[in-house]
Amino acid sequence: MxxxxxxxxxxxxxxxxxxxxxxxxxxxxxxxxxxxxxxxxxxxxxxxxxxxxxxxxxxxxxxxxxxxxxxxxxxxxxxxxxxxxxxxxxxxxxxxxxxxxxxxxxxxxxxxxxxxxxxxxxxxxxxxxxxxxxxxxxxxxxxxxxxxxxxxxxxxxxxxxxxxxxxxxxxxxxxxxxxxxxxxxxxxxxxxxxxIKEEGLDRTMMAINDKMKKSYTKKIWENIGKRCIECGQCTLVCPTCYCFRIDDEPSLDRSKGKRVRCWDACMYHEFSEISGKTRLLKNTEQRMWFWFYHKFVRIPEKYKIPGCVKCGRCSRVCPVDIDFMKVLQDVLKS
Ligand code: SF4
Ligand code: SF4
Structure with missing residues (x-):
């Protein structure tokens, strides 16, 4: 054509x-x-x-x-x-x-x-x-x-x-x-x-999966946690990020209102806040780890497909030049 x-x-x-x-x-x-x-x-x-x-x-x-x-x-x-x-x-x-x-x-x-x-x-x-x-x-x-x-x-x-x-x-x-x-x-x-079968839990995926499970306390997260400014750009541009929050928007007298679903991102510090203002993800380092864990452990295990399609948008927009593919390589080497 x-x-x-x-x-x-x-x-x-x-x-x-x-x-x-x-x-x-x-x-x-x-x-x-x-x-x-x-x-x-x-x-x-x-x-x-x-x-x-x-x-x-x-x-x-x-x-x-x-x-x-x-x-x-x-x-x-x-x-x-x-x-x-x-x-x-x-x-x-x-x-x-x-x-x-x-x-x-x-x-x-x-x-x-x-x-x-x-x-x-x-x-x-x-x-x-x-x-x-x-x-x-x-x-x-x-x-x-x-x-x-x-x-x-x-x-x-x-x-x-x-x-x-x-x-x-x-x-x-x-x-x-x-x-x-x-x-x-x-x-x-x-x-x-x-x-694609190979893209399910193939060998590289298995290796990342395994390393991620053991990497919670690794220096990698501390290092990038210090650089990340929590702008959330990486999650906004990412085609596989789908987390959302539910907001209720009531009228002043609360008799009417609407419920709205809006994008949210684990890079924001309020994301893991529960009642009593407790935050399950306490600092940037933990939030970084959590983002990778979701993409490379939880999504592949649950849906049998990768949580990252390697588009590179996250690295392209990061204002502090965090290269996400490089982080993955560091995870694999750790
Ligand atoms: S490279 Fe992976 S993590 Fe980064 S934006 Fe693309 S799909 Fe998301
Ligand atoms: S784009 Fe970079 S600085 Fe912004 S939240 Fe993502 S990793 Fe952090």
Whole structure:
């Protein structure tokens, strides 16, 4: 599929979907926004600054209203959307969300209304340093990730990404219906066979898992605990962080109000506060350890998939230059 044809597909989708995808802001950051004009869509291999999670789990979401003793039924009618430009790591993260929020009606309904269009780059030969986060194809990767439509970008002779003959895959009935409706038949169908086995508790994962369990008191946490300023940026941009808090927002006389679910992060010191102002995670060092423990021990053990999709967003945004992959290496060496 040529670039022009793909942009026509976006126009076609816009007739009955709100289409979201990566666009550049004034500061040259790639953000996920509604695509009003197809020329604004940027698919060049770079990861978006924030992940796509806000579209599936809004940063603050009203769950229901109450009025005196009456509970107002939540409204599950969400807009029909197409989300374009999720990379392979973003799609892997979504798989974790599917499991964590398997029984959450808000997440599930929103997901049902969403057409997911992922993309990857066939080769990164001679691409600039800026594209270090490009997710290249691993062998048979598409069988292991869920999507409706997937675009494999190929370069032209001058190495211009997207300008070559791009390949299209469908991974669901919905994806197929859309392409059929658009009148495009030249696609391959991919059967989903489940998450990548090796990425469950493979040897590296097992080693990290084991080391993390024994590393609670290690110097590593003390060292990065001293540097971290608890800004929470790493968790905001991370596509696999999903912790939230529940806030009740009552009216002044407390007769009415609403319950809201908002993102939270274990990097904040109030996160582990329980009644009596006791904090279970007492200092930055413990909070750092806890963040890694959740990603590399609890999530893999519970869901059998990694709690980190190696996108690198956390290290990229950290204002004190904590390199999370380097921390992992230190854990493995410890
Ligand atoms: S690399 Fe960092 S931001 Fe990306 S998934 Fe792993 S922990 Fe989250
Ligand atoms: S981004 Fe860096 S400084 Fe901010 S909370 Fe995360 S580790 Fe700490």
């Amino acid at each position: 040529t670039k022009t044809k793909f942009l026509e597909l976006i126009n076609f989708l816009q007739k009955n979907h709100k289409v979201y995808g990566p666009v550049l802001d004034r500061a040259n950051r790639l953000l996920v926004r509604e695509i009003k004009k197809t020329e604004h869509l940027v698919l060049d291999g770079r990861l978006t600054h924030y992940s796509f999670k806000n579209l599936f789990l809004p940063d603050c979401e009203p769950l229901f209203d109450y009025d005196h003793q009456k509970l107002k039924e939540p409204n599950y009618s969400y807009e029909k959307r197409a989300i374009v430009g999720m990379t392979i790591s973003d799609l892997k993260a979504l798989e974790l969300y599917d499991q964590v929020f398997a029984k959450d009606p808000y997440y599930q309904e929103r997901k049902r209304q969403t057409l997911v269009i992922g993309y990857g780059i066939a080769s990164k030969k001679s691409y600039s340093e800026e594209l270090i986060y490009v997710q290249q194809f691993e062998e048979n990767i598409l069988e292991h990730i869920k999507f409706d439509i997937f675009l494999e970008l190929n370069s032209d002779k001058t190495d211009k990404i997207f300008n070559g003959s791009n390949l299209i895959f469908v991974g669901s009935e919905e994806g197929m219906k859309v392409l059929d409706g658009f009148g495009y038949k030249n696609y391959d169908k991919i059967e989903y066979v489940g998450p």
